[in-house]
Amino acid sequence: MTTPGASPEESWPMFEVFVRANRGLSHVHVGSLHAPDADMALRNARDLYTRRNEGTSVWVVPADAITTSDPDDKGAFFESPAGKNYRHAVYYTASEGVPHL
Secondary structure (H helix, E strand, C coil): CCCCCCCHHHHCCEEEEEEECCCCCCCEEEEEEECCCHHHHHHHHHHHHCCCCCCCEEEEEEHHHCCCCCHHHHHHHHCCCCCCHHHCHHHCCCCCCCCCC
């Protein structure tokens, strides 16, 4: 959908860019860009965010496809469910005579 008077970049969808620096490492969010489609977003992301051979893998994701939690609901969202206290190590005791515990 094109907005009258908007530049092509403003009317293109937003993509979020993730780059993996080395094999075995996680992809890290490095920025955002506008592109007409996923193929062009991938090419532009490569040119913008891996100019000095920093990356081994690039992901581009349409920004409107990302679902996030609400920061205002942080307490309730990340709170441990009741009755699962056994997941916390504070309830266990270390055995005597066992090294490195």
